[in-house]
Amino acid sequence: MFSRVAYQALVNAIGQEYVSDDPAVTQAYTKNFWFESIPEERQHRPAAIVLPSSVEDVQAIIRIANRHKFPFIPTATNLWTTCIPHGPGYVLIDAKRMDRIIEIDEKNMYATIEPYVTYAQLHAEGIKKGLTLGIPMSSSQVSVLANHLFCGITGMNHWTGYQHRQILAVEIVLPDGEILEIGSRGLPNAGNFWGEGPGPDMRGLLRGLWGHMGGMGMVTKMTVKLHPWVGPKTLEAKGLSPNREMVIPKTMKNYLINFDNTEDCIEAMYQIGASELGTSCTRITAFWGPCIMSRSANELHKLWKSGLIKSMMGKGGGLVVRLEDFYEGQIEYEEKVLKQICEETHGNMIPPEIMGPFDFVAGELIRPGSTLRAQRAAGMFFAIKLTGGSLEWAKETFERANALKKDYIPQVFLDDDNSCWCASIDHGHMAYTEIYLYGEMNREAWKAGMELTEKSVKEDLGKRFIGAQFSEDVDLIGPHHLDYHLILRKFKRTFDPKNVSNPPNPISWEEKEGEWFKKGD
Ligand SMILES: Cc1cc2nc3c(=O)[nH]c(=O)nc-3n(C[C@H](O)[C@H](O)[C@H](O)COP(=O)(O)OP(=O)(O)OC[C@H]3O[C@@H](n4cnc5c(N)ncnc54)[C@H](O)[C@@H]3O)c2cc1C
Known part of the structure; x- marks a missing residue:
């Protein structure tokens, strides 16, 4: 549960201006496209909102969450339903202040970005340098980083493959507050250009059709592959809004x-x-x-x-x-x-x-x-x-x-x-x-x-591959697909021992008394 002491700890770490539990503010974060239609008992408003500006801020928030045992949800533009708290007492981490394009490397064709960089932002900057990327139908206002972790389906996948396969390097604050660097950025002085090793490739921790839905910590930097753009340096528009x-x-x-x-x-x-x-x-x-x-x-x-x-x-x-x-x-x-x-x-x-x-x-x-x-x-x-x-x-x-x-x-x-x-x-x-x-x-x-x-x-079930759109489906599907639900559960327990990173994602609840955790804990 989220206590006053935990709230004060967040204020001390991030600053009063960037932490709020004002109901008028937290209510504004429930404008998800499903919220009004889900049953009342599932309509949970976040207990507080916190806006970090750096990886150090994110690390501080996650460490406080572990210390005070409250769940957090890493969010980008907050469009998808997995940003709706599964219960009371969840703190929503809004990445709005982390919106920098850190680098666009023209020669090696990649961009390194923070979580709140939108497709519109990166596409507009990329095409100036002759580089592009696929954009999902959820539209250009969504986060590039969140979409590469979650779903990542665009028309351009015909040419480039799935979005999650464009991830080259990642900086992530794990659910216990440790920082992990994945891809070539995990090797000293190797930069961000490559994801396939040498050494173990931990990108699998984050990828998948639906990814971990915020259940494996918060990614704070990502390097994504860009592709050649042969259009003009800026896109022209015609007509007046809304046409x-x-x-x-x-x-x-x-x-x-x-x-x-x-x-x-x-x-x-x-x-x-x-x-x-x-x-x-x-x-x-x-x-x-x-x-x-x-x-x-x-x-x-x-x-x-x-x-x-x-x-x-x-x-x-x-x-x-x-x-x-x-x-x-x-x-x-x-x-x-x-x-x-x-x-x-x-x-x-x-x-x-x-x-x-x-x-x-x-x-x-x-x-x-x-x-x-x-x-x-x-x-x-x-x-x-x-x-x-x-x-x-x-x-x-x-x-x-x-x-x-x-x-x-x-x-x-x-x-x-x-x-x-x-x-x-x-x-x-x-x-x-x-x-x-x-x-x-x-x-x-x-x-x-x-x-x-x-x-x-x-x-x-048992007949074909099924995407688990909701973490509730994982236990149903897993036994028919190499028991992957058990593997996921092991990952969740190992990386998130206090069960604070957008629980229960990416697994479903374990409801048995005395188990690792039960619904509503
Ligand atoms: C009408 C509609 C159409 C859509 N069409 C498409 C489509 O064509 N293609 C497609 O791919 N998707 C589509 N989506 C699904 C989804 O909304 C998008 O994939 C998009 O990525 C959401 O972006 P966001 O910035 O709002 O992410 P959010 O909704 O904020 O986050 C999505 C998930 O990622 C997690 N997350 C966010 N940031 C981080 C972070 N820094 N670290 C770790 N986890 C994080 C969140 O906890 C959440 O579980 C559609 C959705 C709608 C409503």
């Missing part, structure tokens, strides 16, 4: 291709990958388009009901492909290959001149900015079957998910029966899927989403 949109650079061209059936769409993704075409290849969902284009719920319903977007997507899904001119004539050549693939897979390429509103959506794949409109229009957002596997699996995932969703549409969720998002990873060697559900922000939708998650996980 302001990016001017797509001349060195890039986006294509929307629709299909009559999923098999053809997946085959096209395989072929695009095998031909190593483009920097992004993503099957997008019909409902997502109007969601991000609408400025109100009314507008969303009107656009969706008009059927325009749905018809542009086709029954088998709409594929957005981005080609880039890394050398003169590359787009021209690759477009010919793309057209040939379309012919072989019965894809209908929507001519750029009639792509109309989708040009705006394509810009979203370069530097996303308005995906959060998805919540503004529909209220709440849920996803099931968040899975990394093969493209073949993705096809099967769509079928299973569509069957599961049917009972809930339209009573609880908006959307249609084919809202399956799928990103090609590493040129189609892998695929990542998410099946979306857009609902009102209310308990009924949240309950239905959790119910669907459980059904989805259970039907896949």
Whole structure:
């Protein structure tokens, strides 16, 4: 529990100005997109907020947490649900004051950053030096560091692979307050350029599709790989807010291709990958388009009901492909290959001149900015079957998910029966899927989403790889995947003996009396 003595210890270490337990302040930190819809008994407000400015500050906070036995949550922009306290007495560490880009190394193509550096910030600085990185659909306002630790799915993963594989070096304050340096920065004077050794590679402690969700201490510096950018040094925008949109650079061209059936769409993704075409290849969902284009719920319903977007997507899904001119004539050549693939897979390429509103959506794949409109229009957002596997699996995932969703549409969720998002990873060697559900922000939708998650996980047990979106799922999934839940538990116990780092993440609670800890401790 968080005591007055613990509060005073934080004030003494970090300064009164940067510690607050004022309910008006702590309440402001509950504006997570799920908070209003989760059951009341789970709606915990943080006991206090603390804003460190350096690794030493973070170390001091975590040592105080160990001494006074209160749980802390390392947060970046606080978007994701794992930043909601699991119980009373949690202290939220807000990294807002740690927002420096420490270095961009043009020659070796990497950047070293602090936790609150956003994608917008790093992308804007990177492109000035001819360097870029993939940006997730959660939009450019999220933290680069948090996203590389957690989820890390971007359209550009087609070209570069998963975001968590771009991590080169890390400085982390472990749950007991010790500092660990990982990657080449762990070797004296080696710098930040490389992650693969020599010596043991501890990046696995942090990585994974969902990472440790703040359950293994706080990362204070990270070096991430950057990639070549052939666009202008600054991105141009046109129009007035809320209709302001990016001017797509001349060195890039986006294509929307629709299909009559999923098999053809997946085959096209395989072929695009095998031909190593483009920097992004993503099957997008019909409902997502109007969601991000609408400025109100009314507008969303009107656009969706008009059927325009749905018809542009086709029954088998709409594929957005981005080609880039890394050398003169590359787009021209690759477009010919793309057209040939379309012919072989019965894809209908929507001519750029009639792509109309989708040009705006394509810009979203370069530097996303308005995906959060998805919540503004529909209220709440849920996803099931968040899975990394093969493209073949993705096809099967769509079928299973569509069957599961049917009972809930339209009573609880908006959307249609084919809202399956799928990103090609590493040129189609892998695929990542998410099946979306857009609902009102209310308990009924949240309950239905959790119910669907459980059904989805259970039907896949033992049959395929399942991503554990919630730490509660780990014990369910683990026995079917090399008992990894037991390994995770050993890591948690070893690195977090006092159980203070965003418990219970990344494992589920151990509820037995006399065990290491029990729910609510
Ligand atoms: C509408 C919507 C769309 C989304 N789309 C995508 C998408 O396309 N791709 C994608 O990858 N994700 C997506 N997400 C998921 C997620 O929100 C993002 O991955 C993003 O990383 C959250 O960034 P943040 O800065 O808000 O992190 P936070 O929400 O602050 O943190 C995320 C997790 O990381 C931990 N954490 C934060 N900082 C640190 C640190 N310094 N050290 C250790 N742990 C830390 C937190 O405890 C938390 O568990 C989406 C979310 C929403 C709501």
